[in-house]
Amino acid sequence: MSQVLDTPPPAPNPASVPAPAPPDADPAALAARYGLTVSGARPSLPAYVRQLWARRHFVTAFATARLTAQYSQAKLGQVWQVATPLLNAAVYYFIFGVLMGTSHGVPDYVPFLVTGVFVWTFTQSSIMAGTRAISGSLGLVRALHFPRAALPVSYALQQLQQLLFSMAALVVILLCFGVPVGPSWLLAVPALVLQFVFNAGVALVVARLGAKTPDIAQLMPFLLRTWMYVSGVMWSLDRVLSGHQDMPRVVLLALECNPAAVYIDLMRFALIDTFRAGQLPQHVWALAVGWALLAGVGGFIWFWKAEETYGRG
Numbered sequence: 001m002s003q004v005l006d007t008p009p010p011a012p013n014p015a016s017v018p019a020p021a022p023p024d025a026d027p028a029a030l031a032a033r034y035g036l037t038v039s040g041a042r043p044s045l046p047a048y049v050r051q052l053w054a055r056r057h058f059v060t061a062f063a064t065a066r067l068t069a070q071y072s073q074a075k076l077g078q079v080w081q082v083a084t085p086l087l088n089a090a091v092y093y094f095i096f097g098v099l100m101g102t103s104h105g106v107p108d109y110v111p112f113l114v115t116g117v118f119v120w121t122f123t124q125s126s127i128m129a130g131t132r133a134i135s136g137s138l139g140l141v142r143a144l145h146f147p148r149a150a151l152p153v154s155y156a157l158q159q160l161q162q163l164l165f166s167m168a169a170l171v172v173i174l175l176c177f178g179v180p181v182g183p184s185w186l187l188a189v190p191a192l193v194l195q196f197v198f199n200a201g202v203a204l205v206v207a208r209l210g211a212k213t214p215d216i217a218q219l220m221p222f223l224l225r226t227w228m229y230v231s232g233v234m235w236s237l238d239r240v241l242s243g244h245q246d247m248p249r250v251v252l253l254a255l256e257c258n259p260a261a262v263y264i265d266l267m268r269f270a271l272i273d274t275f276r277a278g279q280l281p282q283h284v285w286a287l288a289v290g291w292a293l294l295a296g297v298g299g300f301i302w303f304w305k306a307e308e309t310y311g312r313g
Contacts, residue, residue, distance in 0.1 A: 130203025134211035141311035201295030
C-alpha cells in the first residue's frame with residue numbers, strides 16, 4: 001500500500017502539451033490552436049434554419065403563453081381579444097361611414113369595414129410587437145442560447161392566434177348582415193398563411209431595427225397609422241382609384257400593390273359575396289405570394305445577419 005501511495009504521478013507527454021504562445025500572438029490563431037470558438041457566433045443560414053425548426057415547440061408555446069397572459073389582469077379577460085377590434089370598427093364606422101359618408105356605394109359596408117379592421121389589426125399588431133421582440137426580452141436573450149428569430153416569429157404567431165379567435169366574431173357579423181357561407185371562404189386560409197409570412201418577415205426587420213435603435217417603437221405608430229389610411233381599411237380603394245385616374249401612374253401603382261391592401265382585399269373577396277373579382281388588383285395572388293416571399297425570406301436573412309449583435313452592448 002505504501003509503495004502505491006508513494007509512487008509519483010507519471011510525467012505528462014511533452015508532445016501533448018502545446019508550447020507557450022508568444023506574447024504578440026494573433027488572437028484568432030490562438031483560438032484555432034486551442035480549439036476555441038466564438039461565444040454566440042452566428043451559424044450558417046441552413047444551420048440557423050434547422051435550429052429554429054428544432055425549437056418550433058418553444059415558439060408555439062411562447063406565443064400561446066403570451067396570448068393567455070395578455071389580458072390576465074383585465075376583468076373581462078380574453079373577451080378583449082374580440083372586443084378591441086370590434087370597438088375600433090365601431091369608431092371607424094361612425095367617423096368614416098356616417099360622418100364622412102364613405103359607406104355610400106359600398107355594398108355590405110359593415111362586413112366590408114369589419115373585415116378590413118380585423119385583417120389590418122393583424123398586420124399592425126405583428127409589426128408593433130416585433131419592434132420590441134428583442135429590446136423587450138433582453139433578459140431572455142442574454143440568459144439563454146437560442147435562435148433570436150424565434151422571438152419575432154412567436155410574436156407574429158401570437159397575433160395570428162388572436163386573429164383566429166376574433167374570426168369567430170367576424171363570422172357572426174357576416175351572417176347577421178346576410179352574407180352567405182360559400183366555397184370562396186376556403187380562400188381565406190391561403191390568404192391568411194401568406195399574410196402571416198409577410199407579417200413575420202416585417203416583424204423580423206423591425207425587430208433588428210428595434211434592437212439597435214429602441215426609439216423606432218415610438219415612431220412606428222405614426223408610420224402604421226399613415227399606412228392604414230392608404231390601405232383601404234375604411235373605404236373602397238377600388239372606387240378611390242377609379243375616381244382619380246388623373247393621379248400619377250406611380251402613385252396609382254403603389255396604392256394598388258400596397259401589401260396591406262392586397263391581403264385585406266383578398267380576405268374581403270373570400271368572405272363577402274358582393275366584393276367582386278373586378279375590385280381586386282391585377283395578378284392579386286402573384287402579388288400576395290411575392291410580398292410574402294420578399295418580406296418573409298428577405299426579412300429572415302436580414303435578421304440572421306445580425307444574430308451575433310442581439311443582447312450585446
